[in-house]
Amino acid sequence: MYGRITFVVGLAVANALIPDLHMRQAVGSPSPTSEPTGGSSLGGSSTGSGSGSSSGGSSGGGSPEATGTTSASLPIDTNFSPEPFSFNEAATVNSEALASAASIAGTPATDIPGATIPVQPLVSPNPETTRGNFTGSATVTGAIAKGALNGTISALPPNPEATVFKANGILQSNQTIPFQPAGGLGTNGTEPVYRVQSDFDYQSLLLGLYQEWIELDLFKDILNRFSEADFAKLNLTASDRFLVEFMAEQENGHATLVSNLLGGPGGSTPQCSYHYPYETLDEAFDFAAKLTQWGESGVWGFQAHLDSRESAQLLDQSIATEGRQSMIFRQLGGLFPMPVWFETGIPQSWAWTYLAPYIASCPSNAKRLAWQNFPELHILNQPSAALVNASQGASAGGSAGNTTKTSSNETVGWGPAAPGSEAAAGNASCTLTNKTGDSCGGSISQNHSIPLSFPGRQVFLSWDAPGKPVGPNNSYVTSTLAKDPKFVVWVSQLNVTYSPLEDIKLVPNGTGSGTTLQPDISTFEGDPAINGTMFIGLTDTDDPFSMFNLSSINPHVVALGLYQAG
Incomplete structure (x- = not known):
């Protein structure tokens, strides 16, 4: 029924033990397309008419007249120069707070360790940040780029040294000091330097800063738009509102940290303006849980690849908090807080694809990103956390049965994180019941008796053509290097799994x-x-x-989406 499913989690472990077993990567470069902006040679893919796809072993091929997914020359900008950006970096002592601490302690401030040490201020959010859709014309278009670019990275065998070490419980090398085994990076006494060390580092952390800024604004928007009475309807209190407020303060701290790792004003970027799809508090929690999830997974995807190990260390310490925020929003939305054993990692271009649709505009002195924006994959019967029985849909009434035979869309808004719609849920909304197992009122833990989705569930999909303007000021453009789609890739926990794409219908413009x-x-x-x-x-x-090595899949990706499986 599934056709071919590839399960690869075990191979990464086996690679360290069996020298001749290694992960296969995509090889070869796509045929070049037309010359992109700036004159760089960029690999693309071309698809002839009648090249419709079929899933492995299935009979659901594309229509004979279909031309498949189109790949125009990728939108890039080789001439972008950012405008100056600055913020106050002067460290100061808060005399009022110092006097209060001394009064409570009953001792002079000078006797309290660290009390008189100046503290670096937070990076200020953009006072001109607004919310709503962007209206206007892009003055700059495309991701920044430099040099001659190819479509893929050539596959290489494993590093021979990666299979040499014997993990047998015996020390293999002499220790340099007592109680510290040999090895490790940054353990030779060199003074740490906490700043980015390469274009890869800079662009990765710049993406992270874009994420931190939207999270700060999102949490504040939730507080501004929804009152204590709105929280009370979901069995939440003023203390829960304060929790959201505190998480906003955390984001300001994260933005300050990443700004410093980027080199301060010269490398940092200001806060933007945003456009959110939710209308109710429950929808806002659903959206926030999804947004913080790709924020967390986006960093797990690149932090191990950073040239600056010092930056990776500090980034880990901020993302540990980010993961807790995602858990909190699941709890506020009545979902089980942590339904997985492992949090997954995704490439930077995936995180940027998910994030960009919700950034309306950025100031003219904002730094630009180099990552790709993929076309959007729409899950037409996306499981909705607003329903008692997400597998049945709003029209099914009651809780019996787990079959979804239609492609009804019960989300609200737009983009990959469109939340489950309370209006569409109607009387089937999980907010209207207090029954254990069905209710989605705020709670430390909610064990739903009916799962949001299930194995074997038929998932209905559609996807956009490349070439759509997205992101700040509509200044980025979606693109793909892939040929016609044949498979659906599911990335979760430690797994990269495929299922056949069936009942394929392609049209000439790439949708x-x-x-x-x-x-x-x-x-x-x-x-x-x-x-x-x-x-x-x-x-x-x-x-x-x-x-x-998941980023190596990017040249083969046609479109990306989020799936709320639980």
């Missing part, structure tokens, strides 16, 4: 529709891999990839 079945696989025994807010996409290959 299309199809279906697939939700896979039934586990990370380890007892841990269903398809759970929580996870990441799915369309690909032209089912080559195996793992968490550490």
Whole structure:
């Protein structure tokens, strides 16, 4: 029924033990397309008419007249120069707070360790930040780029040294000091330097700063738009509102940290203006849980690859908090707080694809990103956290049965994180019941008796053509290097899994529709891999990839979406 499903989590472990076993990566470069802006040579893909796709072993091929996914020359900008940006970096002592601390302690401030040390201020949010859709024309278009670019990174064998170390419980090398085994990066006494060290570092952390800024604004917007009475309707209190307020303060701290790692004003970027899809508090919690999830997973995807290990260390310490924020918003929305054993990592271009649709505009002195924006993959029957029975839909009444035979859309708004619609839920809304297992009122933990989705569920999909303006000031453009889609890739926990794309219908401009079945696989025994807010996409290959080399799948990605499996 599933056709071919590739399960690769075990291979990464086996690679360290068996020298001749290694992960396969995509090889070869796509045929070049027309010359992109700036004169760089950029690999693309061309698809002839009649090249419709079929899923592995299935009969649901594309229509004979379909021309498949189109890939115009990728939108890039080789001439972008940012305007100056500055913020107050002067460290000061808060005399009022110091006097209060001394009064409470009953001792002079000078006797309190650290009390008189100046503290660096937070980076100020943009006072001109607004909310709403962007109206206007883009003055700059495309991701920044430099040099001659190819479509793929050539595959290489594993590093020979990676299979040499013997993990047998015996020290293999002499220790340099007592109680510290040999090895490790940054352990030779060199003074740490906490700043980015490469274009990869800079662009990764710049993306992270864009994420921190929207989270700060999002949390404030929730507080501004919804009153204590709105919180009370979801069994939440003023203390829960304060929790959201405190998380906003955390984001200001995260933005300050990343700004410093980027080098201060010369490398940092100001806060933008945003456009959110929710109308109710419950929808806002659903949206926030999804947004913080890709924010967390986006950093887990790149932090191990950073040239600056010092930056990676501090980034880990901020993202540990980010993961707790995602958990909190699930709890506020009545979902089980942590339905997975492992949080997954995704490439930077995936995180930027998810984030960009919700940034309306940025100031003229904002720094620009180099990452790709993929076309959007729409899940037409996206499981809705607003329903008692998300698998049945709002029209089904009651809780019996777990079959979804229609492609009804019960989300609100736009973009990959469109929340479940309370209006569409109607009388089937989980906010209207206090029944244990059905209710989605705020709680430390809600164990839903009816899952949001299930293995074998038919998932209805459609996707956009490349070439759509997205992101700040509509100044970025979606693109793909892939050929016609054949598979759906599911990225969750430690797994990169494929299911066949069936019932494929392609049209000449690159849009299309199809279906697939939700896979039934586990990370380890007892841990269903398809759970929580996870990441799915369309690909032209089912080559195996793992968490550490997942960015190599990008040239094969047709479109990206989010799937709320639990």
